[in-house]
Amino acid sequence: AQKITQTQPGMFVQEKEAVTLDCTYDTSDQSYGLFWYKQPSSGEMIFLIYQGSYDEQNATEGRYSLNFQKARKSANLVISASQLGDSAMYFCAMRELAGKSTFGDGTTLTVKP
């Protein structure tokens, strides 16, 4: 069964600094997708970044990058130049070929001014 582990329940970062949110996963599938979503206090889940299991290069989307280490089964999210609006809960997720997505427990990020 697929499993996503986020070991950091809460993280703090100073405004304008970079932060890494950890994510490890477990799957027996060869083809899968890894995602990060942001959930502000309003509750809506917002897609941030995607990495395919066969992608050799790390994905980047603006200030977000995904540090993908397939052999270690890790997919860490790096946020550069943190902003106050980045304060939210962040979820790592894996989507298998058949369509089911599994989410981690989330990391609450607080950006300090």
Place this chain on the structure above:
Amino acid sequence: KAGVTQTPRYLIKTRGQQVTLSCSPISGHRSVSWYQQTPGQGLQFLFEYFSETQRNKGNFPGRFSGRQFSNSRSEMNVSTLELGDSALYLCASSLVGVSGANVLTFGAGSRLTVL
């Protein structure tokens, strides 16, 4: 382009009642999945529908059911509500069901409180 629309946004029910939640996906999205989010259990997968067929199901009791209509709109139903069913129910749609690459677009959620 309209996003994923969930109704109602908030509702309060009492134990033993039943509830129906609705989800209208983004136009063109044929896959709809449902998730339950609670502080204690995190985000739990309920089920996924693609072209009116349930393709995946999570580990929830039979009181939780769903369906998808020909226009891809989906409903989920919870019967005989329990206090533990109080949660934020999130619906997400995606373009094509069978692929690991499809991004989920979420609705704002339906917050259910069971008294």
